[in-house]
Amino acid sequence: MARIQIQTADFDIQAEHDRLRAAGGVGAVVLFTGLVRDFNRDQAAGAPPVDTLSLQHYPGMTERLLAEIVTEAKARWGIRDVTVIHRVGDLAPGDQIVLVGVSAAHRQEAFAAAEFLMDYLKTRATFWKRVGAAGRQQWVDMHDVDRAAASRWDGDE
Amino acid sequence: MARIQIQTADFDIQAEHDRLRAAGGVGAVVLFTGLVRDFNRDQAAGAPPVDTLSLQHYPGMTERLLAEIVTEAKARWGIRDVTVIHRVGDLAPGDQIVLVGVSAAHRQEAFAAAEFLMDYLKTRATFWKRVGAAGRQQWVDMHDVDRAAASRWDGDE
Amino acid sequence: MLRILFFGRLGDIAGCESRDLPYDGAIATVAVLRDRLGAGNEALARALAEPQVMVAVNQQLVDWDCSLQQGDEIAFLPPVTGG
């Protein structure tokens, strides 16, 4: 089972948790939520804080890539259910932007699959962020730390 | 900040998520929920399924140990907020039993701290599970896999 | 006709997020298309030549020597930044 959604609307943590928990034989649910922060990882000291964030994606291709990533996670770990929801469009600081949820019999599988999904989503799925700060719009660069995080899963492919 | 609770009552995922999200500068929230499964890891084939689970703990000492584990997680990772809730008393299959939640600026810290908390909680905190299957009560043994999971954090102490 | 899509900052540099280009047999590969798009826009030529830029034909990632056909959708993708 899997639920993959790309949407402008916000998502409901309780409803997603309930859905993941409903799969049979579940002993562990891991829910990851990404939020729009009011600062950037590599932001220069004294730079104005981010006040808008806009998410572009490649309709069709994004859905296909997310389905591939979910299929890969299910092949690697014995997991019961997976949810991936990614918002697009205009967001504000503090907004929920992405949810990855995994239910499994045991916590190790649930944690590993959720981290894998986030690492691959960050480095493979066709989303692009643009932030606005003090009226100036700027496309966000991919973080080296995300590339490193994703590459740790390559060894056992 | 931290919220540590030992209680017989169930807990509310949405309320706990809201609380973790409310800390300043949060970019990532990881919520782990453990559920009572209807089977045991090492259960013999054909054994009757677990129908009751009862949790004993050492009042006072448990709270102190959980506070120590949370303090250690906060010293290791730059995290914004932590929640640990563990239920005690009688539970049924499918019930929520434990919640560990972490909010942080970045997902790596949130995931690592949540896994660390669960590994240490499983191997250090003074809880004992007793399961009932087909009318027979039995204390649960510690899983070797949990001991191994906890020991992976020892290297950098 | 070829349908061409520019994502992320490539759209800013190209001046559009999408455009159509009449197909002709001389656009044998994606690399040829990239060079043709860059011919009139030096900033775009530089941006498309960056090693981290990827290309998809009909929503599948391909190598730069992938051949093109009438009606193809070609998307130029800078490093992704979702999540």
Next chain:
Amino acid sequence: MLRILFFGRLGDIAGCESRDLPYDGAIATVAVLRDRLGAGNEALARALAEPQVMVAVNQQLVDWDCSLQQGDEIAFLPPVTGG
């Protein structure tokens, strides 16, 4: 008086989850207490001697040579299984 607590399966084997024992100076250490508790109950003696059993005095984990005082709370703890 010493307050003695048995957790998990140790409670089943001891036949109680807690008991009080008059303190006397001869119970110099936790190990001595363990031996005295096991004297009348061979199954309990074996269970308390298992290497994975831990002991806490006044809710702090201690070594078996920890000395005891009047009024101490001593808890015998099998491997924990929470979470």
